[in-house]
Amino acid sequence: MLRILRARLQQGYRTIRFPEEPPVVPEKYLGRPQWDGGKCQGDCIACIQACPTGALSKSKGAVAIDLGRCLFCTDCTDACPAGAIQFTAEYRLATRTREALVVDNRPYALAKALDEKARKLFGRSLKLRQVSAGGCNACEADINVLNTVGFDLGRFGIQFVASPRHADGLLITGPVPKNMELALKKTYDATPSPKIVIVVGVCAISGGIFEGHPEVNNGAASIVPVDLFVPGCPPHPITILDGLLRLLGRIE
């Protein structure tokens, strides 16, 4: 018993002060990319050719980056001869719509809170059933991390539960393989309404690197309606937490 208490003392208090204080992200962290039109050279499409998932497009000389496809892999920054694309340390990425995930010359529309009625229901207590549908265990791992003392998701009233019957919504990862489609539908149907759906990771948004494979469904949105999109491969835990808190109106 004394040993356990001694260990408790050594381990200390470890919960981050987010959202009251900004989080610490790794020095080399690859956050929201940005494109510098001043540096981009005319009709060069080196970045578009380099992208493994077709996340970049160019129209009228302007490059748009679809975070719903982006692996944050730096193949584009390596390919660009002018250094016109850069990954910033911006960790806030979650949106309410698929279209808003495109980074172009418009301001990035971060997720707005649920409507008042839904916030009244879920704002102080949100129970989620996680469904991994082809997730590679990276998204799953960084969702699990939210339950550790470091992030302590419980303090926001958010909890992962063991049954869809106990849940207010689903949190889905992975491109949704055809082999997992029925199980996802059944889990969704088993969740009582009103319910919300959150997709985490580029695979669950668009299929990611697996987009177009006949074995997968190109993400969850083709199967169930989605309320929150959290891009990344995988998203940093703070990106997921930020998205959840925005959805609940805990961060404006």
Next chain:
Amino acid sequence: MITLPQIHNGQALPLQNVPELAVSDFRSLILERVHRGRRISSLFGMPDGDQIMILAVLAHDSQGMLELCRMRVHDRYPALTPDVPQAHWFEREIAEQWGIVPEGHPWLKPIRFHASYVPGRDAWGRDRAMPIEPCVTNYFRVEGEEIHEVAVGPVHAGIIEPGHFRFQCHGENVLHLEIELGYQHRGIERAIRTIADCGLRIADSQCASSSIRNPQSAIRNPRLVHYMETLAGDTTIGHATAYASILEALGDMTPAPRAQALRAIALELERLANHTGDLGALAGDVGFLPTASYCGRLRGDFLNITALLCGNRFGRNLIRPGGARFDPTAPAVDNLLIRLDKTFEDVQNAVDLLWETPSVMSRFEGTGTVSRQDAARLGLVGPAARSAGVDLDVRSDLPWGIYQSHELPSVTFQTGDVAARAYVRWFEIQKSIEFIRDMTAALPDGPVLQEVPGPAQDHVAVALVEGWRGEICHVAVTDEQGQLRHYKITDPSFHNWFGLALALRGQQISDFPLCNKSFNLSYCGHDL
């Protein structure tokens, strides 16, 4: 007696040097070699004209060498499994992928539930027009008045990948567990074949319509490394390292010493994060919350150390053919060491609580035991094998890269139970910490990324990496133009899932979560 060509781990040889044996000779040779202590690292089919070539990679651990042989089959051959149990899952995979029937296989069922790669040929004679439903198949059943069946999954209670488990129980006792997977099947090997076949930059449906020609050969297609990094996301470094080694073997180049050291540091960090997380999860499954809670946090601290190297907690973008994508500065390396020491201190503190707490140890000891004989016969790998006294570790038996000059002795235990699998992880954590300290103290200077020459023609290359779950095996075969002909991936979980099934025999069903966690196998690494 037939002599087989021997290669080192991470080496390529001309395919013509791999003897093509008659079916009966192939069989007797594998029997004889396995009987004398060789292990099947990989056994797979690939198309060869209108036939299927079956290629075997045998590990000769005590000699540190790999042996290769092959045979050609039409639509059936006598199964190896009745005499070589460790072939059982490979032969089910061959049947599913190529429609070849290994005759006499005692339990020939699909493993991933997808259509055969060869249209019109199906090992089970299924109607091609009918959809293949995952895990809808016959299960081993125990009959009896007091026998009942428990079915779990695909969707599990935690934040965990999907799979299906069927328990045959008598009261609380599990007589047999059958594990069926395939829900995570994303078609990675098939997609790599498609890339190779169409020679275009973009795979699959876009393949036909795209006009963008790949300037490089298919094996250097920019998508491939991303498949490798996500085929088991918690083993990003392990699989990316194996893929990079394959390209380097085919290009006959060796990465610079600094790149090799960085790769090894990243691989050991991946092991540290996962082993620490597993020890915490084991504590959680017996309701011992202090260690569960501390290790959950500490696992993340190791991931953050990986992010120091490349910005991503799972090591995405770090390993690239020819070396490493990022080169840490001297202050970054110092920072890494400081954080490593601090994290290890806390891990030691958290994990020691386990061994000192009788209620924990009484749940760990004697639970989920796999005998040494079973582990060896089934071809288990990694901590699952070492904890049952089977001393094999690619880092010491078939070392590659920096492990050739920096020895990392393997850790074994004899009892084969949950306690042994926990101990092995703890001792490996300590060895990995020491290894990273040594590596960073003498980090070689020089470049980290170099050009890889084009792949050799008509060659076969094999790369083994000891990931945190055990042996990762990648094999590539090139054609007469040096283009990719076939790529085979074997995740350690492929060998080990059946080990978990065996561990449950005679156990209380309530100990399943604990046993499962003590193996902590990959669903997507298996399903590909």
